[in-house]
Amino acid sequence: MKYSNQLRLLVAVDCIIFGFDGEQYKLLLIQRGFAPEKEKWSLMGGFVRAEETLDMAAERVLNQLTGLKDVYLEQLQAFSEPDRDPIERVIAVAYVALIDIKKYQQQIDDSFHAQWFTMNELPQLIFDHREMVTTALNNLRYKAALHPILFELLPEKFTLPQLQTLYEGLYDIKMDKRNFTRKLLSTNLLKKEKEKDKSSSKKGAFYYSLDETVYKNNFENFLNFVSKNDLNVLNE
Structure with a gap:
């Protein structure tokens, strides 16, 4: 039995895969393998x-490209302009993934001709994919001000300067080092390691790692790293 006199639609998922290389945010793109826009x-x-459910489809697509499972993957929103795809009526549901570039670089499937692009040097994208990326970036800025999701972009061990660069890069702002460090350590999210990173100075900076238990249990009660004043600057 089917509903009568109703249009049949195709549903797709698109994965917006953000990475961070220690200095800049990047987006993982592929070269489309079929027409249109081949x-x-x-x-x-x-x-x-x-x-499949939508989540299952997004997980499959992400795994096909990166070989990854159990990474941060969240549904963003649906994109449903009637003419967004020139072939058929397709509703696309976008998902955002956050991965550590350095850890997973070797797992990316070369058959898709995938490449990382910095956010300020993105090529022209097909259909409404640029709109999806812009929406995802704005949403990431909002969520990262409230919850510690940006840790998903970091390796297991990182320094406080690296973490500050991560936040400053997302919001394109400069943060006060003392205030940022004070807020960060007050969350009890981090565990101080014995080793130091001496790649940028002789004195070096201690490595930290994320306390997974605190992270999972206090995700919704996270003390903001980004102040209201910083967010107001973004909206001006």
């Missing part, structure tokens, strides 16, 4: 299969 730069996506 060989043009695109987000990694695919159609939802009959037996």
Whole structure:
């Protein structure tokens, strides 16, 4: 039995994959392998299969490209302009993934001709994919001010200067080092390691790691790293 006189639609998922290389935010793109817009730069996506939920489809698409499982992956929103795809009526549901570039660089499937691009040097993207990326970036800025999701972009051990660079890069602002460090350590999210990173100075900076238990249990009660004044600057 089917509903009568109703249009059949295709549903796709597109993965917006953000990474951080220690200095800059990057976006993972592929070259589309079929018409229309063949060989043009695109987000990694695919159609939802009959037996899949949206989440299952997004996890499959992400795994096909990166070989990754159990990474931060969150549904963003649906994009449904009637003419967004020139072939058929396709509703796309975008997902945001956050991964550590250095850890997973070697796992990316070369068959998709995937490449990392810095956020200020993105190529022209197909369809409405640029709109998806802009929406995802704005949403990431909002969520990162409230919850510690940016830790998903870091390696297991990192320094406080690296973490500050991570936040400053997302918001394109400069933060006071003392205030940032004080807020950060007051969360009890971090465990201080014995080793130091001496790549940028002789004195070096201690490595820290994330206390996974505190992270999971206090995710919704996270003390803001970014002040209201900083967010107001972004909205001006």
